[in-house]
Amino acid sequence: xxxxxxxxxxxxxxxxxxxxxxxxxxxxxxxxxxxxxxxxxxxxxxxxxxxxxxxxxxxxxxxxxxxxxxxxxxxxxxxxxxxxxxxxxxxxxxxxxxxxxxxxxxxxxxxxxxxxxxxxxxxxxxxxxxxxxxxxxxxxxxxxxxxxxxxxxxxxxxxxxxxxxxxxxxxxxxxxxxxxxxxxxxxxxxxxxxxxxxxxxxxxxxxxxxxxxxxxxxxxxxxxxxxxxxxxxxxxxxxxxxxxxxxxxxxxxxxxxxxxxxxxxxxxxxxxxxxxxxxxxxxxxxxxxxxxxxxxxxxxxxxxxxxxxxxxxxxxxxxxxxxxxxxxxxxxxxxxxxxxxxxxxxxxxxxxxxxxxxxxxxxxxxxxxxxxxxxxxxxxxxxxxxxxxxxxxxxxxxxxxxxxxxxxxxxxxxxxxxxxxxxxxxxxxxxxxxxxxxxxxxxxxxxxxxxxxxxxxxxxxxxxxxxxx
RNA sequence: GCGCCUAUCGUCUAGCCCGGUCUAGGACACCGCCCUUUCACGGCGGCGACAGGGGUUCGAAUCCCCUUGGGCGUACCA
Numbered sequence: 365x366x367x368x369x370x371x372x373x374x375x376x377x378x379x380x381x382x383x384x385x386x387x388x389x390x391x392x393x394x395x396x397x398x399x400x401x402x403x404x405x406x407x408x409x410x411x412x413x414x415x416x417x418x419x420x421x422x423x424x425x426x427x428x429x430x431x432x433x434x435x436x437x438x439x440x441x442x443x444x445x446x447x448x449x450x451x452x453x454x455x456x457x458x459x460x461x462x463x464x465x466x467x468x469x470x471x472x473x474x475x476x477x478x479x480x481x482x483x484x485x486x487x488x489x490x491x492x493x494x495x496x497x498x499x500x501x502x503x504x505x506x507x508x509x510x511x512x513x514x515x516x517x518x519x520x521x522x523x524x525x526x527x528x529x530x531x532x533x534x535x536x537x538x539x540x541x542x543x544x545x546x547x548x549x550x551x552x553x554x555x556x557x558x559x560x561x562x563x564x565x566x567x568x569x570x571x572x573x574x575x576x577x578x579x580x581x582x583x584x585x586x587x588x589x590x591x592x593x594x595x596x597x598x599x600x601x602x603x604x605x606x607x608x609x610x611x612x613x614x615x616x617x618x619x620x621x622x623x624x625x626x627x628x629x630x631x632x633x634x635x636x637x638x639x640x641x642x643x644x645x646x647x648x649x650x651x652x653x654x655x656x657x658x659x660x661x662x663x664x665x666x667x668x669x670x671x672x673x674x675x676x677x678x679x680x681x682x683x684x685x686x687x688x689x690x691x692x693x694x695x696x697x698x699x700x701x702x703x704x705x706x707x708x709x710x711x712x713x714x715x716x717x718x719x720x721x722x723x724x725x726x727x728x729x730x731x732x733x734x735x736x737x738x739x740x741x742x743x744x745x746x747x748x749x750x751x752x753x754x755x756x757x758x759x760x761x762x763x764x765x766x767x768x769x770x771x772x773x774x775x776x777x778x779x780x781x782x783x784x785x786x787x788x789x790x791x792x793x794x795x796x797x798x799x800x801x802x803x804x805x806x807x808x809x810x811x812x813x814x815x816x817x818x819x820x821x822x823x824x825x826x827x828x829x830x831x832x833x
Numbered sequence: 834g835c836g837c838c839u840a841u842c843g844u845c846u847a848g849c850c851c852g853g854u855c856u857a858g859g860a861c862a863c864c865g866c867c868c869u870u871u872c873a874c875g876g877c878g879g880c881g882a883c884a885g886g887g888g889u890u891c892g893a894a895u896c897c898c899c900u901u902g903g904g905c906g907u908a909c910c911a
Contacts, residue, residue: 375910483907485907571905572905661840662838670845717874
């Protein structure tokens with residue numbers, strides 16, 4: 365076990381989205397590689413917006429992706445006493461102060477500042493209030509503000525972006541405790557990251573601007589400052605922040621659409637990180653090869669096509685047994701019960717090269733499990749006519765007698781060709797239609813074999829009676 | 834507006850730190866050909882980028898500066 369301690373700290377105000385998942389993944393990989401500790405912390409200080417449903421959704425998504433944590437989940441809502449105490453400490457040490465300005469006043473000041481072209485920052489009205497003033501305001505609601513150091517600069521060495529420096533004059537006195545007594549993000553994140561012993565804070569790019577203020581809080585509280593690594597954002601195709609407008613952003617939505625977790629993991633890790641020209645990585649390879657040194661510094665655009673390609677790859681190379689079990693679930697979602705049909709694993713083998721998602725695979729697998737096949741009118745007129753009767757009759761005979769393995773089936777078709785005097789092209793397609801209900805399906809021998817003798821004979825019989833009727 | 838970050842094919846990126854081996858490599862997508870019992874898979878090939886301008890240098894995608902574009906922040910959200 366090394367000393368590395370990292371965390372993923374989502375706020376439970378919705379499902380786990382693509383961006384959060386990537387941040388979680390990067391943290392997870394860093395921890396596993398260094399044999400360090402991966403902590404999960406739920407940032408639910410905003411009581412209004414946080415929900416249990418969101419917490420569950422996030423936990424589910426992480427477990428689906430295989431991102432298990434070593435400690436947690438911790439809930440910030442369980443730790444309010446700690447934050448209160450830390451706020452009190454800063455208050456007593458004169459490093460924070462009570463501010464009585466109302467939100468309305470603040471909004472007005474902000475607008476005024478904007479209008480005159482100034483930076484919209486807190487003007488420090490309550491920063492140096494005398495004791496008498498505080499007593500006079502004793503019954504008024506107040507927030508607690510952190511007393512930011514106004515001079516000099518704060519800089520840190522970002523593991524991804526290099527040295528980043530801020531002029532302290534840019535920072536204003538931010539609120540660390542709301543008027544309802546609850547603490548705010550920029551404060552608790554410091555207290556928790558410090559109290560939980562984190563030494564690397566790996567998070568989204570959108571937090572770089574918070575970092576200098578947070579560093580000042582670390583210092584004010586006497587905590588060691590951890591290292592920081594800010595990973596660039598994920599954007600939509602229009603280079604705007606990724607949102608629902610660009611398509612699904614929820615991790616679990618991808619599962620529902622028939623994606624494999626390893627495809628999403630592989631896609632996400634390559635969004636920003638690279639290892640030479642390599643594209644395909646198993647989780648174990650990622651744990652071995654991942655490195656912050658090769659994480660890019662600029663935002664990247666989410667490309668659903670490439671994700672699809674990776675999913676296709678993992679379906680193609682996946683274990684049929686495992687995929688078969690999953691297929692059953694997707695069939696069920698489409699209202700198809702696989703219980704009395706062919707072995708799902710065998711079905712998978714015939715469809716692995718033909719499906720980009722498990723949803724697509726389930727659609728293509730439906731015919732294996734549905735006895736009543738709906739024949740498209742045009743297809744029926746072309747392939748299921750009296751003209752084909754001899755084919756089906758011959759096949760019915762051949763199939764009921766042959767050895768039912770690949771060679772035997774192939775041989776049965778040879779017999780049919782000889783008996784009817786037709787070329788394979790004339791026999792294959794009608795048979796495919798008769799057995800699968802459509803013109804596109806896996807290889808006809810495979811279909812016959814996987815379907816099994818009984819079902820093949822049944823379907824051929826049904827077709828013959830239709831033709832005769 | 835101000836601040837911070839950032840900039841190689843349409844997209845993800847290699848190369849950049851340690852200038853020459855880059856007539857810039859790979860992948861997705863797209864196009865073409867081949868394979869083929871349908872649909873696919875697969876194989877081969879093609880299209881396609883160093884944002885612009887200044888420097889530094891014998892030499893710059895690689896180093897420096899400016900411009901422009903993009904992202905983020907600027908909350909009693911996280």
